[in-house]
Amino acid sequence: MQFPFSQFPRQIATYVFSILLGAILTAGVYRVLPSQAGVAPKKFSSYQEAPALLAQSTISRIPETAAGSFVTAAVNRVGKAVVRIDTERTVNRNPDPLFDDPFFRRFFGEELPRGPMQERLRGQGSGFIIDKSGIILTNSHVVNRADKVTVRLKDGRTLEGKVQGADPVTDLAVIKINDSSDLPVAPLGDSNEVQVGDWAIAVGNPLGLDNTVTLGIISTLKRSSAQVGIPDKRIDFIQTDAAINPGNSGGPLLNQQGEVIGINTAIRADAMGIGFAIPINKAKVISSALARGEKVAHPYLGIQMATLTPEVAAENNSDPNAPFEVPEINGILVVRVLPNTPAAASGMRRGDVIVQIDGQAVETAAELQRIVDSSRIGQMLEMKVQRGRETTSIGIRTGELQEQS
Structure with missing residues (x-):
């Protein structure tokens, strides 16, 4: 069959026109799509197409400023x-x-x-x-x-x-x-406004690596020092997953606005991705006294205690080697009464279970510690105590905790 040469120019023109039209449409789409903010969600024909867009949408959620990310602005x-x-x-x-x-x-x-x-x-x-x-x-x-x-x-x-x-x-x-030049000052925030899930930025000099910044979130609030494993302290920590290493101690923990919300401090050697900070509001209360060289007084009772639940009590009572039987209730178990302390002078005994302080029900050791910490030296605290099958009231006048040498 012979090819009709008379139609050849017309077919060439059609092919060329199609190629040019496709190139123009492709260029137009390339220019428009990346800058559109309200494009309808794409329906993927297969899951392989999704990851790139998902990664792009995740990155776009990170708040940015004119100078860069919020982390950059906070650190600056x-x-x-x-x-x-x-x-x-x-x-x-x-x-x-x-x-x-x-x-x-x-x-x-x-x-x-x-x-x-x-x-x-x-x-x-x-x-x-x-x-x-x-x-x-x-x-x-x-x-x-x-x-x-x-x-x-x-x-x-x-x-x-x-x-x-x-x-x-x-x-x-x-x-x-002492320096006569103008010193930079870190803005202090309000740790009472911190919420779980907020951004957390740790700044310091870990392991001798100066000016190091790490990013995470607030993992939990009011983590007691006893839970952290340092019972000799009296702090309700801010817990974060921002990396805190040796040398970070004393450095600031920042919020998204670049305000100090905590002082990085305790780290556990057996923990992975867990760090702790002292709430900045705690530091605000006593920093002025420390700057004047004054001693900070802390009230105390003189007991070692543990949170008691009916389940824990039942487990203890079923153990034939348990040192004593305890009431199967919610409260604070007195594990030990230290000698020559306010608790010892009041008649508190090992095995007592504290259920109320000044008419307020208490169920955890952390609650009791916060109430004592907020009291005054010499203040009388009336406690309702379950002692075996009997209920009694004990008044304890708080003393001043002495620094251990």
């Missing part, structure tokens, strides 16, 4: 006020008694050390400036027993710091630096 607002704290202290250590053995010295020489030996220990943490006069907030354990404190600012300045005051019970301390 606070970063210059975050400092590194280097500490040194001298420790006297007694040599091994073997060094004083005449037989041992006969063979190893008289050059062996005699008497106490001095060792220089160094530590490192973080802090942040809260006042232009040079007031810095950090953790008490960062500066504990330090002979020398050196503060390094982000702009490179190195200044000598003086510990104005420290409170081991809340793990807070205030350092003062």
Whole structure:
């Protein structure tokens, strides 16, 4: 069959026109689709098409500012006020008694050390400036027993710091630096406004890596120090999954607006992705007193306690080796009464179950601790106690907790 050459130019023109029309439509679609905000959801013919769009929609939810992400803006607002704290202290250590053995010295020489030996220990943490006069907030354990404190600012300045005051019970301390230049100050937020799920930004100098920023969320609130595993403290922590490592202690935990909502502190060696911070409102209450060098007084009762439920009590009572039987109720079990304490003087006994304080029902040890913490030194607290099958009332006048040496 012969090809009709008379139709060839017409077919070529048709093909060329189709190609040009397709190119124009493709270019038009490419220019319009990426910038449209109200495009109807795409119906995927197969699940393989979905991941790219899902990733794009996830990224678009992160709040941004003109300068970049909210994290950038928050860190820019606070970063210059975050400092590194280097500490040194001298420790006297007694040599091994073997060094004083005449037989041992006969063979190893008289050059062996005699008497106490001095060792220089160094530590490192973080802090942040809260006042232009040079007031810095950090953790008490960062500066504990330090002979020398050196503060390094982000702009490179190195200044000598003086510990104005420290409170081991809340793990807070205030350092003062003297500098006539204008110091950056970290804005303080309101930790009472923090909610679970809020963004959390940790800033500090972990592991000697200065000016490190990590991002996470608020995991939970009012996590008691007893639950965290440090019963010698009296803090209801903010828990976060923002990475907090050694050296972060004393640094700020920020909210999305770049305000300090907590002081990074406790980390558990056996935890993965869990960190804790002291609420900034707690620090606001006592930082002024610490800056003046005043001691912070803490009321106490003098008991070791545990939360009791009917299930826990039943399990205890079914154990033939249990030290004593307890009422199968909700309350706070007195595990031990410490000697020479207000609780001992009032007649509180081991095995008592506290169910009310001043007419207010209490069911957890954390609740009881918060009530005691908010009381005054010397205040009388009336407690309703279940003792075996009997109910009795005990009045305890709070004492002042003394620092352990």
